[in-house]
Amino acid sequence: MTFIPAALGLYTVLNITTFFLFWWDKRAAKQGDRRIRERTLLLFALMGGSLGAVTAQHLLRHKTRKQPFRGLLLAIIFLQFAAAVVWAFLARTA
DSSP, rough: HHHHHHHHHHOOOOOHHHHHHHHHHHHHHTTOOOOOOOHHHHHHIIIIIIHHHHHHHHTTTTTSSSSHHHHHHHHHHHHHOOOOOOOOHHHHHH
């Protein structure tokens, strides 16, 4: 059962990192500095940082109107939710 604490730790680190990347990009946008690619932000969300991404979007008001970024982030969240439902179903039937 050491898998669960390790997975939770990785999930936490990914979400904090993703939030930080959104914060950094917002700061860079305000200061006219070099930005973080949207592809990088979405990749971190896809790897498990979607909660950090959505939290940053709302708290920092960053990337909230930009399309197709919003749609892609929403698709990532939907896929992760669907995968969690399938995993829970398979775990229950096993």
